[in-house]
Amino acid sequence: MHLTQLRIYPVKSFAGLDVVSAEVLPWGLAGDRRWGVIDANGVPVTAREVNAMLGLSAEPLADGDLLLSGGAGDPLRVDVPTDAPAIAVGFSRQGTALAAGDEADDWLSARLGASVRLVWQPDPRARTVNPNNGGLPGERLTLADAGPLLLTSEASLTQLDAWTDDATPPLDMRRFRPNVVVDGDTPFAEEQWTHVELGGVSFRVASHCDRCVMTTIDPDTLTRGKEPIKTLARHRRRDGKTWFGVRLVPLTTGTISVGDAASAR
Structure with a gap:
């Protein structure tokens, strides 16, 4: 498994910025939110x-x-x-x-x-990470909603696309606003992980990510639709919410780069 994409969001709710490498700080990626x-x-x-x-x-x-x-x-x-x-x-x-x-x-x-x-x-x-989002004492946060980083996987997006009807174009990962994307081969395996290592930097999986209406906005046209919430509601609904991705808290600091090896347990 490898790290395939890195994104930061310097201003909260603006479009993201793809980067080749990023410094991991205790509260997330440098320059993020x-x-x-x-x-x-x-x-x-x-x-x-x-x-x-x-x-x-x-x-x-x-x-x-x-x-x-x-x-x-x-x-x-x-x-x-x-x-x-x-x-x-x-x-x-x-x-x-x-x-x-x-x-x-x-x-x-x-x-x-x-x-x-x-x-x-x-x-x-x-600013602390909310305990309701898996935060532990001493864990800090930028202006991000709920966790220092969000991880998604290409395998999960591939499965989500397979679930949508044939008339729906493939969904862009940008809709989910991840900081780190990994490839992998098992859809939604990330929800079973407790710890992740990216390029030698260690993270704790703090919580699963419940998805909001922002995912229904096309990142290019800025128009709203029904996906991916429509399909997530059929296949990924629990506790009255829909789920995609996991929130990470850094346990160590360092620099991570696209192409770095990724491992999880």
């Missing part, structure tokens, strides 16, 4: 409500700044707001974040058609 979008009241805004967010991209730059792109108009370089005031945000277990500034807010608001703000999480050590 340290930025988020909120409304005027501090409530998080995600692609679940605003599909257009998936049409925007963000790239971490070598100096730590962020390059926003997508939609009409020029890209925007955003400085990390290390000296900005802390403002109240509604991300669970994250009381405040730092404001990116008016220029970034205006850029985003113009593209999303609503008044929004861009914020940055200064210290992931301040």
Whole structure:
């Protein structure tokens, strides 16, 4: 088994960015979901409500700044707001974040058609992994919903495609927003794992991932459909939810790369 894809999501709910290698930190991959979008009241805004967010991209730059792109108009370089005031945000277990500034807010608001703000999480050590999602004491988290990393497998996606009707095109793995993808040969074997090793870095499987409406948004057209929730509900439904992928918590740190050997137990 090998690691076949690595993706980070510099801004929560934006399109992902494929990378060849990534540094694993205690709270996830470097550059992953340290930025988020909120409304005027501090409530998080995600692609679940605003599909257009998936049409925007963000790239971490070598100096730590962020390059926003997508939609009409020029890209925007955003400085990390290390000296900005802390403002109240509604991300669970994250009381405040730092404001990116008016220029970034205006850029985003113009593209999303609503008044929004861009914020940055200064210290992931301040946010814990929810015990309801398998978190243990001392485990930390970025602005990701429920776990430091999400792992999916190509074997599971192949099985899901086989379950869908013939009129449904093959599903794109981007719908599931994984950080790491492995090949493997047994569909949904990942749900039996307790530990994973990728390129010499060790992870604990914290929980299985229940899937939301965001998976029904086509990552290219940004239109909503019924898949994959329709098929998952027929074959992968339990406890009133549908399931695909597992959440990982790093046990060690290091660098992982596409092509690295993957093992599990």
